[in-house]
Amino acid sequence: MAEDDMLRFRPYKSCDAAAIVSWIGGERDFRKWCADRFDSYPITAEDLNRHYDSFADSDSFFPMTAEDENGPVGHLIMRFADKEKSVVRFGFVIVDNRRRGQGYGKRMLQMAASFAFDDLKAEKITLGVFENNPAARFCYLTAGFRDAVRETNEYYHILDENWKCLEMEMTSR
Numbered sequence: 001m002a003e004d005d006m007l008r009f010r011p012y013k014s015c016d017a018a019a020i021v022s023w024i025g026g027e028r029d030f031r032k033w034c035a036d037r038f039d040s041y042p043i044t045a046e047d048l049n050r051h052y053d054s055f056a057d058s059d060s061f062f063p064m065t066a067e068d069e070n071g072p073v074g075h076l077i078m079r080f081a082d083k084e085k086s087v088v089r090f091g092f093v094i095v096d097n098r099r100r101g102q103g104y105g106k107r108m109l110q111m112a113a114s115f116a117f118d119d120l121k122a123e124k125i126t127l128g129v130f131e132n133n134p135a136a137r138f139c140y141l142t143a144g145f146r147d148a149v150r151e152t153n154e155y156y157h158i159l160d161e162n163w164k165c166l167e168m169e170m171t172s173r
Contacts, residue, residue, distance in 0.1 A: 007104065009111035012052065012063035012075065017045035019072045020065075023097050031158045032133045033094055035165075060085070063092075064115070066108040073099050074108040078116055081126060088122040093136070100135075109143035117172050124171050128154070131164040145170045 024030045027041045038047065055061035058079075066074035074095040081089040090112060095105045116122040127145065129137045148167040155162045 006068045007066055007073070007107050007111070008068070009064060009066050009108065009115065012065045012077075014045075014049045014052075016065045016072050016075065017048040019096070020075045020094060021045055021048055023094055025097060028159065031163075032130055032136070034092060035128075035130075035156050036158065037092075055079075062120075064112060066104065066111065072096070073104050076108065076112055078112060078120070080120075085120070086123040088116040088120055088125045090116075090125060090127040093127070105136075105139040106143045109140065109145075113144065113170055122172065124169055126167065126169045128165045128167055130156075131166055137166065137168070140168050143170075 021043055024033060024042070030038075030041050030043075038051070052061075052063050060080040062078040064076055064078065065072050074093075076093040077091050078088050079091070081087040090109070093105070093109070095108065113125055116125050125145075126148065127140065129140060131137075145168040148169040150167050154165040154167075156165060157163075
């Protein structure tokens with residue numbers, strides 16, 4: 001798909017799931033990653049694969065993995081957010097916790113954006129990030145996303161708190 005030095009971006013394989021779920025540090029980090037998309041914590045590799053398998057017949061859902069010579073280092077999903085297939089939504093963005101702060105997230109997001117614009121022909125990419133996740137928001141900003149204006153704020157009730165979700169976007173070059 002794409003290559004950046006030793007970082008490659010490719011379609012997700014079910015064997016990636018064990019590494020991905022191992023990067024989740026605790027329930028709070030888990031919910032920052034997936035919001036309310038899974039009923040219970042912790043999840044297993046089988047849970048992640050079962051979730052993705054539910055989209056197997058979709059031509060609008062693209063789970064992807066970033067890897068280097070040692071294996072998976074990052075993961076995200078892309079899905080079309082509109083019927084016209086002009087807006088791609090990123091989600092489930094995660095980087096190996098031992099590799100955070102080294103630029104892997106930024107490079108993975110840039111590779112994903114190139115794929116979304118060049119291969120999927122997206123006009124815009126969107127994503128949501130919780131206000132209580134400043135490290136992720138900073139990563140998205142450095143990768144080229146900007147804050148999007150919403151008419152109303154979106155909140156999720158998580159762990160007995162109300163978490164504000166910030167919308168971010170990137171438009172085609």
